Amino acid sequence: MQTDIYVNVDQKVLTKKDLVEIYEKFSPRLFAYAFRLLGDSQLAEDCVSETFSRFLKVIQRSAAPKENLKAYLYRISHNWIMDYYRKRHPEQGEGALEQLHSDSDNVEGKISQAFEQQKIRKALLNLPENQRQVIMLRFYDEWSHTETASALGKSEEATRALQYRALEGLRRQLIPDQEKGKA
Amino acid sequence: MMKEFFQQEPIDPRLINILNSLKDTPPRDPDLAEQNKYKFLSELENLPIPTKRPSAIRQFLIGLGISADTNKYKENNKMTTNKKRLAITIIAVLVVFVIALFGGTTATVLAAQNSIPGDTLYPIKTTLERTRLSLARSTDARVELQLEFAEQRLGEIESLIKEGRFQNIKPAATAFEGHIFKALEELNALAQVNPDLAGRLMVRLTESISRYAAALSDMAGRVPEPVRADLQNTIINLGGGDDNANDNANDNANDNANDNFNDNANDNFNDNFNDNFNDNFNDNFNDNENYNDSYDYNENDSYDYNYNDNDNYNDNDNGNFNVNGD
Numbered sequence: 176m177q178t179d180i181y182v183n184v185d186q187k188v189l190t191k192k193d194l195v196e197i198y199e200k201f202s203p204r205l206f207a208y209a210f211r212l213l214g215d216s217q218l219a220e221d222c223v224s225e226t227f228s229r230f231l232k233v234i235q236r237s238a239a240p241k242e243n244l245k246a247y248l249y250r251i252s253h254n255w256i257m258d259y260y261r262k263r264h265p266e267q268g269e270g271a272l273e274q275l276h277s278d279s280d281n282v283e284g285k286i287s288q289a290f291e292q293q294k295i296r297k298a299l300l301n302l303p304e305n306q307r308q309v310i311m312l313r314f315y316d317e318w319s320h321t322e323t324a325s326a327l328g329k330s331e332e333a334t335r336a337l338q339y340r341a342l343e344g345l346r347r348q349l350i351p352d353q354e355k356g357k358a
Numbered sequence: 359m360m361k362e363f364f365q366q367e368p369i370d371p372r373l374i375n376i377l378n379s380l381k382d383t384p385p386r387d388p389d390l391a392e393q394n395k396y397k398f399l400s401e402l403e404n405l406p407i408p409t410k411r412p413s414a415i416r417q418f419l420i421g422l423g424i425s426a427d428t429n430k431y432k433e434n435n436k437m438t439t440n441k442k443r444l445a446i447t448i449i450a451v452l453v454v455f456v457i458a459l460f461g462g463t464t465a466t467v468l469a470a471q472n473s474i475p476g477d478t479l480y481p482i483k484t485t486l487e488r489t490r491l492s493l494a495r496s497t498d499a500r501v502e503l504q505l506e507f508a509e510q511r512l513g514e515i516e517s518l519i520k521e522g523r524f525q526n527i528k529p530a531a532t533a534f535e536g537h538i539f540k541a542l543e544e545l546n547a548l549a550q551v552n553p554d555l556a557g558r559l560m561v562r563l564t565e566s567i568s569r570y571a572a573a574l575s576d577m578a579g580r581v582p583e584p585v586r587a588d589l590q591n592t593i594i595n596l597g598g599g600d601d602n603a604n605d606n607a608n609d610n611a612n613d614n615a616n617d618n619f620n621d622n623a624n625d626n627f628n629d630n631f632n633d634n635f636n637d638n639f640n641d642n643f644n645d646n647e648n649y650n651d652s653y654d655y656n657e658n659d660s661y662d663y664n665y666n667d668n669d670n671y672n673d674n675d676n677g678n679f680n681v682n683g684d
Contacts, residue, residue, distance in 0.1 A: 191402055198398050202391075207383040220390045227398045235405055288379060295380045315381060346373045 189234060197244065198227060204316065205252050211315055212256050214296055222259075226251045246326030249316075253308065260300065298348040305329070306341035313338055449489050453482070474514040475526040475533075484533075497548045501559050504541035505566050508534050512573055515589075519577055524585045531574075531592045538567065538596065571596050 202223050209219035229251050299307050305327055312318040312326065313334075324334040470482040487507050494500045511534035518527050541563055549556035571593050578589040 189407065191405070191407060194402055194405075194407075195399070198395070198402075202394070202398075203386065206386055206391075210383040211380050216384060216387055217390065220386070220394055224394045224397055227394075228401060231398075231401050231405055234407065291376070292380050295377060310377075314377060342369055342373065345377065346370055349376050350370065350372055 194231070194234070197248075201245070201248050202227070205248060208249065208311060208316060209252055209256060211311065212296065212299065213259070214293060218259070222252055222255045225255050229255075243325060246322070249312070249326065253311075257304075295345075295349065298345050301348060302341055302344050306337050306344060309334060309337045310341045310345070446489070446493070449485070453486070474517045474521075474523075475530045476518075476523055497544050497552075498555065498559055501541045501544050501563065504537045504544070505563065508537035508541070508566070508570065511537065512570060515574075515577055519580055524581055527581065527585050528588045531588055534570075535592055535595050538563075538570075567596050 205223050205226055206219050209222035210216065213219050213222065226248060230248060299310060302310070308327060309323055312323045313320070318326070320331050320334055324331045327334060327337075329337070470479040470486070473479040473483050487503075487510075491500060491503050494503055511530050515527055515530050515534070518524065518530065545556050545560055545563065548559070574589055574593050574596070578586050578593070581589065
């Protein structure tokens with residue numbers, strides 16, 4: 176089902192070598208995932224680091240997930256991000272702007288892009304939890320419906336429904352009413 | 359499968375455009391990424407799990423609830439005496455069976471004792487070693503055994519050189535490193551409970567290691583180039599082991615990391631998003647009332663893989679959407 180998980184976690188013994196592979200495979204993706212929601216490289220790195228730290232603790236307690244390791248890792252990351260927003264005010268995470276300083280050309284364009292991204296981020300954070308999850312996994316991480324459904328513990332139809340509603344929610348937030356008719 | 363139930367519903371392309379601007383993420387700061395990886399590897403190194411995939415025999419033993427490895431999963435720690443006894447009986451039966459197969463005298467066991475990597479009887483030798491390890495009760499006994507086995511591997515490398523069987527040297531050297539590494543791990547664990555004893559054993563271990571390093575560099579001078587590099591690597595790894603187990607551990611971890619480095623991060627990026635995204639939109643949400651749209655993740659520390667679906671958020675407004683606008 177999870178076609179791109181080549182790490183065999185069915186083994187009775189998950190070795191250190193396996194875990195290093197898992198790290199190499201998933202840390203860049205989890206970084207991208209975290210960055211999209213946090214808008215800040217440093218925070219996204221913190222999230223990746225904490226995700227794997229928690230994951231290792233789980234492994235140590237022999238509670239390693241026997242299946243769908245990928246969903247498991249994303250879930251830990253997602254929890255971390257949501258914790259972050261819960262503890263701090265949702266308006267934080269304007270860090271995208273910090274990414275600009277190194278690029279001197281087309282600053283204006285970059286700033287407007289950063290604002291645009293921040294707008295999307297806010298819209299995503301305004302979505303109900305599992306609608307946001309569906310968009311993050313389906314759209315941004317390009318998971319299949321099957322994978323997403325299994326990660327969320329829902330049926331595929333329910334996942335599709337969530338996706339539909341999530342997109343509607345985003346459209347309502349991101350595309351002003353007066354423009355709707357023009358399309 | 360359910361396709362016929364979903365009418366195709368195009369997504370507003372403007373929305374796709376907007377959402378896409380969050381798709382690309384900046385490259386990771388190499389220093390931060392490296393720092394993170396280092397942190398992960400050091401945490402990993404302190405985990406009491408095996409470094410490499412156990413051999414078939416070891417897996418068999420683990421399956422029975424007995425592992426020759428001193429580091430086990432917790433569940434394996436829960437082995438009962440009965441299980442252990444059963445495992446030992448099975449091993450004894452196997453050994454007897456193998457002996458019978460190869461001629462049935464103590465000479466066979468002796469021959470196995472003198473076998474070197476690549477010999478038919480060599481697996482018997484390593485199995486016996488693992489059995490002895492699993493029966494060793496105290497840490498110092500296990501450290502002693504690891505050192506004894508390490509010396510065995512050195513002797514085997516010497517014999518392999520004499521016989522010109524260079525291709526078998528690398529596995530023997532790896533096994534040698536494994537024994538030293540495990541001895542260090544044992545000492546590391548022992549240092550928590552009995553620092554005095556750990557200190558005394560560490561002195562002994564350090565002496566042995568410098569002796570081994572000398573022997574290895576002598577051997578490295580007598581083998582052809584690729585194998586020489588293997589042996590020199592082993593010597594370098596031993597050097598890391600002089601100071602403390604963690605140094606050695608990190609060396610090993612980094613080796614593993616480099617071996618396995620891959621750049622699959624982007625392999626899922628493609629632009630056929632629309633292909634799999636546009637299809638099958640459900641526009642007949644007759645069951646919307648039944649969806650609980652908001653839930654919190656399980657907040658406790660166990661990450662037990664279950665969503666809490668209990669928040670009663672109802673997303674009732676879907677019926678009002680008209681996708682095609684007014």
